[in-house]
Amino acid sequence: xxxxxxxxxxxxxxxxxxxxxxxxxxxxxxxxxxxxxxxxxxxxxxxxxxxxxxxxxxxxxxxxxxxxxxxxxxxxxxxxxxxxxxxxxxxxxxxxxxxxxxxxxxxxxxxxxxxxxxxxxxxxxxxxxxxxxxxxxxxxxxxxxxxxxxxxxxxxxxxxxxxxxxxxxxxxxxxxxxxxxxxxxxxxxxxxxxxxxxxxxxxxxxxxxxxxxxxxxxxxxxxxxxxxxxxxxxxxxxxxxx
Amino acid sequence: xxxxxxxxxxxxxxxxxxxxxxxxxxxxxxxxxxxxxxxxxxxxxxxxxxxxxxxxxxxxxxxxxxxxxxxxxxxxxxxxxxxxxxxxxxxxxxxxxxxxxxxxxxxxxxxxxxxxxxxxxxxxxxxxxxxxxxxxxxxxxxxxxxxxxxxxxxxxxxxxxxxxxxxxxxxxxxxxxxxxxxxxxxxxxxxxxxxxxxxxxxxxxxxxxxxxxxxxxxxxxxxxxxxxxxxxxxxxxxxxxxxxxxxxxxxxxxxxxxxxxxxxxxxxxxxxxxxxxxxxxxxxxxxxxxxxxxxxxxxxxxxxxxxxxxxxxxxxxxxxxxxxxxxxxxxxxxxxxxxxxxxxxxxxxxxxxxxxxxxxxxxxxxxxxxxxxxxxxxxxxxxxxxxxxxxxxxxxxxxxxxxxxxxxxxxxxxxxxxxxxxxxxxxxxxxxxxxxxxxxxxxxxxxxxxxxxxxxxxxxxxxxxxxxxxxxxxxxxxxxxxxxxxxxxxxxxxxxxxxxxxxxxxxxxxxxxxxxxxxxxxxxxxxxxxxxxxxxxxxxxxxxxxxxxxxxxxxxxxxxxxxxxxxxxxxxxxxxxxxxxxxxxxxxxxxxxxxxxxxxxxxxxxxxxxxxxxxxxxxxxxxxxxxxxxxxxxxxxxxxxxxxxxxxxxxxxxxxxxxxxxxxxxxxxxxxxxxxxxxxxxxxxxxxxxxxxxxxxxxxxxxxxxxxxxxxxxxxxxxxxxxxxxxx
Numbered sequence: 001x002x003x004x005x006x007x008x009x010x011x012x013x014x015x016x017x018x019x020x021x022x023x024x025x026x027x028x029x030x031x032x033x034x035x036x037x038x039x040x041x042x043x044x045x046x047x048x049x050x051x052x053x054x055x056x057x058x059x060x061x062x063x064x065x066x067x068x069x070x071x072x073x074x075x076x077x078x079x080x081x082x083x084x085x086x087x088x089x090x091x092x093x094x095x096x097x098x099x100x101x102x103x104x105x106x107x108x109x110x111x112x113x114x115x116x117x118x119x120x121x122x123x124x125x126x127x128x129x130x131x132x133x134x135x136x137x138x139x140x141x142x143x144x145x146x147x148x149x150x151x152x153x154x155x156x157x158x159x160x161x162x163x164x165x166x167x168x169x170x171x172x173x174x175x176x177x178x179x180x181x182x183x184x185x186x187x188x189x190x191x192x193x194x195x196x197x198x199x200x201x202x203x204x205x206x207x208x209x210x211x212x213x214x215x216x217x218x219x220x221x222x223x224x225x226x227x228x229x230x231x232x233x234x235x236x237x238x239x240x241x242x
Numbered sequence: 243x244x245x246x247x248x249x250x251x252x253x254x255x256x257x258x259x260x261x262x263x264x265x266x267x268x269x270x271x272x273x274x275x276x277x278x279x280x281x282x283x284x285x286x287x288x289x290x291x292x293x294x295x296x297x298x299x300x301x302x303x304x305x306x307x308x309x310x311x312x313x314x315x316x317x318x319x320x321x322x323x324x325x326x327x328x329x330x331x332x333x334x335x336x337x338x339x340x341x342x343x344x345x346x347x348x349x350x351x352x353x354x355x356x357x358x359x360x361x362x363x364x365x366x367x368x369x370x371x372x373x374x375x376x377x378x379x380x381x382x383x384x385x386x387x388x389x390x391x392x393x394x395x396x397x398x399x400x401x402x403x404x405x406x407x408x409x410x411x412x413x414x415x416x417x418x419x420x421x422x423x424x425x426x427x428x429x430x431x432x433x434x435x436x437x438x439x440x441x442x443x444x445x446x447x448x449x450x451x452x453x454x455x456x457x458x459x460x461x462x463x464x465x466x467x468x469x470x471x472x473x474x475x476x477x478x479x480x481x482x483x484x485x486x487x488x489x490x491x492x493x494x495x496x497x498x499x500x501x502x503x504x505x506x507x508x509x510x511x512x513x514x515x516x517x518x519x520x521x522x523x524x525x526x527x528x529x530x531x532x533x534x535x536x537x538x539x540x541x542x543x544x545x546x547x548x549x550x551x552x553x554x555x556x557x558x559x560x561x562x563x564x565x566x567x568x569x570x571x572x573x574x575x576x577x578x579x580x581x582x583x584x585x586x587x588x589x590x591x592x593x594x595x596x597x598x599x600x601x602x603x604x605x606x607x608x609x610x611x612x613x614x615x616x617x618x619x620x621x622x623x624x625x626x627x628x629x630x631x632x633x634x635x636x637x638x639x640x641x642x643x644x645x646x647x648x649x650x651x652x653x654x655x656x657x658x659x660x661x662x663x664x665x666x667x668x669x670x671x672x673x674x675x676x677x678x679x680x681x682x683x684x685x686x687x688x689x690x691x692x693x694x695x696x697x698x699x700x701x702x703x704x705x706x707x708x709x710x711x712x713x714x715x716x717x718x719x720x721x722x723x724x725x726x727x728x729x730x731x732x733x734x735x736x737x738x739x740x741x742x743x744x745x746x747x748x749x750x751x752x753x754x755x756x757x758x759x760x761x762x763x764x765x766x767x768x769x770x771x772x773x774x775x776x777x778x779x780x781x782x783x784x785x786x787x788x789x790x791x792x793x794x795x796x797x798x799x800x801x802x803x804x805x806x807x808x809x810x811x812x813x814x815x816x817x818x819x820x821x822x823x824x825x826x827x828x829x830x831x832x833x834x835x836x837x838x839x840x841x842x843x844x845x846x847x848x849x850x851x852x853x854x855x856x857x858x859x860x861x862x863x864x865x866x867x868x869x870x871x872x873x874x875x876x877x878x879x880x881x882x883x884x885x886x887x888x889x890x891x892x893x894x895x896x897x898x899x900x901x902x903x904x905x906x907x908x909x910x911x912x913x914x915x916x917x918x919x920x921x922x923x924x925x926x927x928x929x930x931x932x933x934x935x936x937x938x939x940x941x942x943x944x945x946x947x948x949x950x951x952x953x954x955x956x957x958x959x960x961x962x963x964x965x966x967x968x969x970x
Contacts (some may be wrong), residue, residue, distance in 0.1 A: 089423055092425075102418055103417065113426060
């Protein structure tokens with residue numbers, strides 16, 4: 001049994017990319033990513049379609065191989081570690097779309113989260129506390145939930161498994177703006193509890209309110225890193241290429 | 243009423259066995275995406291192992307059950323997962339299918355190696371000596387009661403395990419989204435190992451329960467699985483409750499047919515074929531699957547054959563036939579002559595499977611139809627019967643294709659396998675019958691029927707030597723025909739259809755028409771192969787054209803490379819030249835030969851392009867070196883001359899046949915390498931990145947632009963010219 005990542009001192013980077021390259025077959029998509037998520041902070045990763053945001057997250061979670069460079073979690077090189085091992089050590093990626101199992105019930109979905117080393121009762125308590133609606137629907141198949149409810153169920157894993165590092169991919173995709181705001185309110189709460197978060201969004205306004213730092217990814221490279229205020233102006237350039 | 247109850251119980255105990263086997267099948271298919279034809283063979287091995295421990299060695303029943311169900315079956319399942327199944331991720335349905343079919347053939351071979359076929363191995367039923375239990379007006383044996391009880395326990399245990407245990411949840415989660423399952427922390431390899439272990443145990447339980455009811459025979463026990471497939475299809479390979487329902491339908495049908503089918507010689511076969519008939523019917527009423535684009539990027543790639551290459555191939559095949567005729571003794575000609583007709587049957591798969599991506603496991607059934615036509619219409623060796631063989635087989639092929647058209651992938655494979663089963667268990671066993679009083683049909687008169695040798699141009703081709711040449715010429719012509727399809731409009735359509743049916747439909751292509759056409763062509767070609775095969779055999783019986791033989795041809799053609807005619811020749815040569823040769827060369831391992839077709843197929847996951855592809859690549863330099871080719875041809879002709887003059891024996895001749903082309907290729911490769919080095923020095927550009935990868939592998943340079951112009955024959959647009967016209 002592997003130990004969960006213990007919380008490092010605040011100055012340490014919980015997640016760090018050092019000159020990371022990645023490719024789909026022979027087509028390179030990441031051309032030397034350098035990016036750090038300081039412990040306890042929320043970093044927003046922004047950028048236009050096809051910039052490599054999702055690939056960056058998949059690389060961090062062990063779902064996609066690194067062709068060169070290093071990925072470090074809490075200072076340890078984790079290149080080539082299987083996604084399930086990273087998940088058991090306290091990394092949690094909520095993938096794009098709905099990160100749920102549609103043919104399992106809500107409760108069974110929660111049960112799947114216990115691989116991260118938290119008991120079922122603790123998972124249920126935390127999930128139902130944050131999202132009371134899930135409790136009402138716990139016997140229902142997850143695929144029959146509404147889009148917002150499905151995203152809540154997916155988010156529940158990020159909360160209930162008490163990860164040290166949370167990776168969120170396009171939380172807002174396909175959801176009504178009001179639900180997106182609700183979800184980001186919860187992201188902010190989680191961040192206040194000290195979880196380090198790397199969040200990918202294509203549309204920046206909501207996420208910039210929550211982030212401590214933001215990075216703009218263009219053509220597989222980090223074009224700019226700064227505080228949300230510093231970046232606000234540069235964003236339109238990055239998106240529109242002007 | 244008593245009779246009804248009795249046969250209900252018979253049916254239910256069969257249903258129980260099918261339910262157990264089928265739930266194992268559904269379990270492994272849903273959790274790992276691999277539909278295994280070898281599932282029944284695992285049950286068969288367990289049945290043989292049980293016979294060995296219990297009846298041959300006399301171990302007590304509980305010990306036998308613990309050893310087999312508690313140790314051997316789960317370990318075997320895990321071994322399968324680690325050694326074979328894990329390598330199949332990201333391969334096409336065809337490759338997965340061939341690997342599992344090969345596994346089936348391998349396991350049958352293994353069983354026959356350990357337990358010699360043809361020996362009676364009686365197994366008694368559980369508590370056979372205990373009195374039967376009285377249930378109102380009827381009775382039930384202990385074996386039947388135990389069987390039904392086991393199925394109920396298995397059903398409850400599966401239901402419980404898949405919802406209450408976390409590993410059960412993880413299995414179901416893997417069906418929805420394997421990578422999300424890993425993100426949750428479930429170890430995918432461990433989950434699929436558990437699934438295979440469990441699936442194999444369920445197959446083993448089914449095998450042990452069913453074995454006392456039937457004769458312990460490896461192939462028939464392995465193919466009993468068709469009944470379980472039918473049950474699993476009821477649940478669309480996904481739902482366990484519907485699978486249970488399917489098992490009950492299949493079991494009761496079998497039971498009631500046993501009890502109520504009129505004692506009629508025409509319908510005996512129907513009972514045996516009933517699961518296959520049900521399977522076929524259920525496939526027909528399955529809801530239409532949505533048209534899909536390509537789901538996974540496949541690693542298959544078959545280059546377009548050139549006209550010169552095609553003609554060379556055809557010429558070499560005909561020459562090969564002549565050489566075989568002139569160098570082999572008559573008994574050897576009988577053995578090796580099968581290469582070409584079976585090769586033609588394998589060729590029939592190339593347009594269908596290789597180009598069109600449609601799976602068919604009943605090609606030898608079409609061949610059987612061709613053979614029958616030859617036997618009945620080819621009296622006196624009338625060559626016109628060959629034409630009829632092609633036409634009738636093609637018509638039957640189209641008829642089968644009509645209902646099968648809506649199926650694809652694994653469902654199509656099962657549908658065609660069901661058809662093959664119906665044909666060889668029922669239709670081919672029918673006695674003489676009349677069709678609406680118009681004419682009578684007498685397929686295999688007394689279980690077998692004689693075939694007259696071909697007669698054309700006043701010559702009777704009744705010696706095996708001339709039959710080899712006829713086979714070779716036919717094979718060469720059909721190869722050219724298949725290559726013509728590939729190079730023409732139909733070939734483009736077929737390959738487009740294989741790549742993405744959805745894209746073809748949006749382009750306005752008539753998918754149904756294309757599929758119907760390719761099925762008919764393929765069946766016709768198989769019919770021709772079957773007709774020629776029949777003239778060589780001189781007497782044919784249903785067993786020559788059964789499902790297991792179809793599976794062998796299918797597996798070996800795919801191993802050879804299903805997208806090219808060379809793959810078909812590979813299948814023919816493997817089955818009727820390499821295997822007999824190994825038997826002659828190494829008599830001590832002759833009994834191991836049965837394992838080979840399966841073993842080669844299992845390795846297919848590594849290179850889905852087949853074995854012929856790398857061979858052809860290896861010989862490619864030869865084509866660019868006329869001098870090496872000429873020298874090789876002369877050397878081979880000299881060798882052949884020596885053999886004809888009896889200066890050397892066949893072994894030396896065969897070794898020469900292998901060595902000379904290898905030397906010639908080595909020389910050609912060396913000289914090509916030298917030439918390339920010189921050319922590279924002349925051009926002073928050592929970089930030979932293929933044009934299409936420039937810009938991806940490395941940035942464009944001016945030299946690349948020049949090279950592009952040179953290879954395309956275009957003229958460069960110079961930067962200065964652009965400025966002249968003011969274009970940016």
